[in-house]
Amino acid sequence: MDGRQKGGFRPVHLLLIVPFVGCLWVPFYNRALPALAGIPFFYWYQILWVALTALILFIVYVAEGRE
């Protein structure tokens, strides 16, 4: 007995690794092109990942509700 909550982990939680890869693998997005409405790739890609992180959290939240 180590105080670990039983049934806390579900496979859908693996999705939560994705934002770390998307946000932190810097060499992938460290470029200016393609720009979006004049905003270099480096910047709009990271703002897009804020939205995608929220979307992934939402998917996990909904999936957790269906136990």
Place this chain on the structure above:
Amino acid sequence: MAGLDPMALGVFIALFLLVTVLGFFAARWRRGDLTQLSEWGLGGRRFGSVVTWFLLGGDLYTAYTFVAVPALMFGGGAVGFFAVPYAAIAYVFMFLAFPRFWSVARAKGYVTGADFVRGRFGSRSLALAIALTGIVATMPYIALQLVGMEVVLAGLGIHGEWPLVIAFVILAAYTYASGLRAPAMIAVVKDVLIYVTVIAAVIVIPMELGGFGKIFAAVAPGKLTLPTDALANPGAFSYATLALGSAMALFLYPHAATGVLSASSRHVVKRNAVALPAYSVVLGLVAFLGTMALAAGVKAMPQYADGFKTFGNNYAVPALFLHMFPGWFVGVAFAAIAIGALVPAAIMSIACANLFTRNIYREFFKPDCTPARESQVAKIVSLVVKAGALAFIVGGQATAAIELQLLGGIWIIQTLPAVLLGLYTRWLHPRALLLGWIAGMAAGTWMAGASGFKAAVYVLHIGGLDLPCYAALSSLVLNLIVSYALSLLFNALSNTRADQTATEDYA
């Protein structure tokens, strides 16, 4: 420096008066017995999803954020944008761990992270270390909110210390009277003003400046992205470690814990982890204000020369607004920033007061104190904390506050093994956690000191590689190694625990 604009000043003062009235009125909102610490200091744990969203948004995205992030973009270019990935992945940590924290705190009546550590590991010294870390990491953060306010006051043409003193005395008075209900209510006004300002700014200013293409053309080519050498400093590696380390530290700050614990259920915490990234999108747009200030060329304009001389690049956003907006909207935008300083300053001082009262005063001085006495001590400490921050800034120690805040991030992350991992396991030995904390604090402080407390990134030399790494992250790794290695040893010697929590308390 800019002269007084009556229109801007009038709007600014009107909005400031509005939130002052709200702050005092808040005591009557969802009325509770304010002589209880969980009522004064946690709003009675009754805030639903929407109020929590405003409260945490107002709490985590501070006035200093709105001044300093664009200032970093203005001066350093791409490297300043790390705040955006940081403000995305922080919510993964919030989503995973903090509903558990909420549940165990509710089950056991915990008000602070140190309360939890005390109950989970049964160690007074470890809980004291966690509480002191929280207090010293948060105090300079409060001082920085004053810096944010000082910058916009100067932009309005108001100089001297007295306006800052008045603002803080008013803030102290309604925080004392209303507790956490005051910033929760004011946060709604603050966040609406911030959203209006930022949305107007990212529509109007690019139109005036000829589009984002022209705006980003003003950035020096070497600063538009990070250097292609990933191990350059700044470079991709230091950028990623800054984002990850800051994200791990964010919810360990006492004011974040206070916000989370004031929620009415664990589902409110989860839903907010999903909804709060909306603020991070705004943060990304706020960062662009620094680039816009660069493109507008405000630094070369004589009317802003004094401001830049006094505040450095922190004056970029006020100068941009003064240059681009009509007087009345300057008043709205500056009020958004100034009120944006009040909300986190109130919550941070409440969080420090909760820590002092629960984990130092009651633990070491008055174990038998009544709940009413506990709440009274917390109210007085919240005044002392704000007075300290005010004295610091009025005393001209703004640079020291910035350096201490940089250290604060490195310090607060050292509570991660006890607080965050403690939510999942009690295998770690309290004495090992304490020694890990000491190792992490010492190493992190030393690494920051190597740059004269100017840079948070320290270059590690590992196997012939030079790795520029955020000192919070590398010192946390040391902390974890010490905590785990010594836990093996101590557990082998004596594996007894005084855990007051049970598995079902976390669900």
